[in-house]
Amino acid sequence: MTVLTLKSQLQAPLEAGVIVPDRFAGNSVAAVAGMPVTYGNEAACLGDFFKVAGAGSTEIVLEGDLGRVKNIAAGMTRGKITVHGDAGMHLGSEMRGGVINVYGNVGDWAGSEMKGGKIHIHGNAGHGLGGAYRGSRRGMNRGMIIVEGNAGNEAGAVMRRGLIVVAGNAGDFAGAFMIAGTLMVFGKLGIRAGAGLLRGTLVTFNQPELLPTFCYDCSYSPSFLKLILRDLRLQGLSISEEYITGCYRRYSGDFNRLGKGEILVYDQR
Template sequence: MHTELELVTAPEVPIEAECLSPAKIKGLSQSGIEHLEMMHGNRKVRVGDFFRVTGNGQCSLRLEGDLSRVKYIGAGMTEGEVRVNGSAGMHLGAGMSGGMIRVSGDASDWVGPEMSGGRIEVMGNAGHMVGSAYRGQRVGIMGGEILIHGNVKNELGSAMRHGLIAVGGQAGDFVGVNMRAGTIIVMDEMGVRPGAGMVRGTIVSFQPVELLPTFSYSCWLRPTFLRFYLCHLGQSGFEVDDVYMGGRYRRYCGDSVEENRGEILVFDSR
């Protein structure tokens, strides 16, 4: 059983809908859900003003329609499931600590900021600052998984501390900037300056990358852990070629302006 919300009125300005999360709607009646408050620009509105609600509040939530102007879907969720059939707006899954969000279309900027657990899957593309720290914060996501099947823009996983971010397509500049720990895997090309200011952590690139001069070559290796990670991604619907599973990677360590304990693994050959 699930609760279904269909966006029937397109918002003129973005909606901030922190209430669209299983924890907030669980146990509510249909009209109870319709009366939940959201911000439409600077005005308070009700869920029923924009969404057609079907069913009572369940742990599983289906959202239909173009929700690219609906922010904070699944914010703070701790359990359950949110499926978006369409696109999602900014701050998807902000601060979530458990549960699962799956978006069939694209997601906007700030996917999963302050996340500490759970899983976000985006079948299309995502914007800037995926899995990143909010501005001014020293530490970004503390755990969980963010899987983007399409492309992402700049500052993927900035200051992340723990967890896994995987991108099936291309990534923009500054992948893993100021990263503290955790793993980022990018399957297609990435932009300039990956790992700038990284302290620890691992960035994996299947394509050749242009590295900063503060990264130095240390060795080549066939990392065992990567097989497990890539098998896991394969099971999650990513197309991972066998050559990457057991392939040889060049390891660069950096960033030497920080502690030089981070690594960037670049696929080399079979």
């Protein structure tokens, strides 16, 4: 296990894409401390900012306020990263495997365009959670993200596969332009949820303000949802029994586009 402890509060963003199990594995303490990072616009070493304990391994623990540390675990394919504190932008972006646990809040673009693995955020997430970078044709494509707090705008935008669960509220344009996949929001959805939906599923437990290009289909109790919700219980989320046994109103859309997507709204009756 490698433990990195932030030495002091950062005054500028630190781009630390090197904090990835794939890079750490098999390196000595000195080698890890010598890995290149960018502090503001200057080149620096990881060791300038972190106390490194334990040789490089696939299990990394980060401690301190890392809200300004960007690209943690970007592109990781294996191993485990645990952050005790906040994490900055692009956490786990383009990751392909492994597990990230954050006991704090994360910045924008967490899990953007990820292709596998799991991110569990115990605090809030920023904008573009599991989303697509500007211009990209695909956002998240496989993998799982759980946010116990709230998420910002454009969560799950242009998602292709995978599951995003937000226990709190989500901002505007949740699941916008989704191609497929599942986005579940237990709190409230912002405006224009599911705008431009091609396929895919948005699940929400409060009636959202739907776009006029969504149509009510029916009310039913989807079996796949029961499986997902039971699994989420095992992941440590408290899911009330009514959600599992209850009925959902299905709206299809977005009829501005293909219209094969769905928004499932928990029926409170």
